[in-house]
Amino acid sequence: MKKYSNEIADESSSHQKRRRQMLFCSLLPLSFFTTLVNGKPDIPVETPVELYPMGSSSPSNLALVLPRPLADARQLSANITDYLMSEKLDGVRAYWDGQQLYFRSGRVINAPSWFTEKFPSHPMDGELWMGRAQFERLSGAVRRQQAQDKEWRQIQYCLFEYPLAAGDFRLRLQKLHNIVEVLQVPWLRVIPHESLKSVEQVEARLKQLMLQKAEGVVLHLASAEFEAGRSEFVYKLKPQHDAEAKVISIHSGKGKFEGMMGALELETPEGKRFKLGTGFADEQRRNPPQIGSFVTYRYRDLTSSGLPKFASFVRVHQPE
Structure with a gap:
């Protein structure tokens, strides 16, 4: 078991090299913000990279981090304190590329213009969410060809990743918090994460969430740099x-x-x-x-x- 846990957390030099090639060169300070004529805040961020070919109407390969299923939190017991835990929302995955919201498949989400008009010009990743046990209602709302304002007024965009940004996961979360604080968009928030001290803490939180009809928890290695694809540093844990x-x-x-x-x-x-x-x-x-x-x-x-x-x-x- 100890060997398995150490293998999960081990970051080899080859992985480090691949990740660095994907990262932006630098992060400009988030200390000064202005507003453009079109209402989008001019938040200094990493130099953008091309996510899809010029002239394409939708991304062919979104920079998504995909968690691996975990059967038991005790599989990470040797280094559980290296992880951050958040609630796994039963929502619809939504990727903001700086201009448009997309489903995980790359298909455009027809959100109302007012919903995204103040979003920044850099990528963000998260879940569209109406609340626990509301997936069917949410799914119907976000998949309409013609968005209905009344439904979208009940939807939040809950962020959990800053795609392609420099720094480890803990730092990327802090950047997201800074951005959300500046934007002051009521339906935009960062999913809360908590530091871990024991496996028992994970089990207790999972039990509590199940009583509240939540879906489960996500465990993310705090020191992990961004790497798109099925991740060896992010796990989803559900009772079933x-x-x-x-x-x-x-x-x-x-x-x-x-x-x-x-x-x-x-x-x-x-x-x-x-x-x-x-x-x-x-x-x-x-x-x-x-x-x-x-x-x-x-x-x-x-x-x-x-x-x-x-x-x-x-x-x-x-x-x-």
């Missing part, structure tokens, strides 16, 4: 696993579910098939997901044959 599978058939209900859907037959990307019959509201049973669509489900563990244990429906899966 989740995954996506394709609907291949719909089984009719019996008893109290007579005349409605009783269960979905799903197929995983690995070709495993199983029935999913719990977690559905009556309205979802009356109008079940279509055959060929994908759904997200939660489960505790896998059987020896690779099938999910205690699987429960979460939502119809959106590609972004």
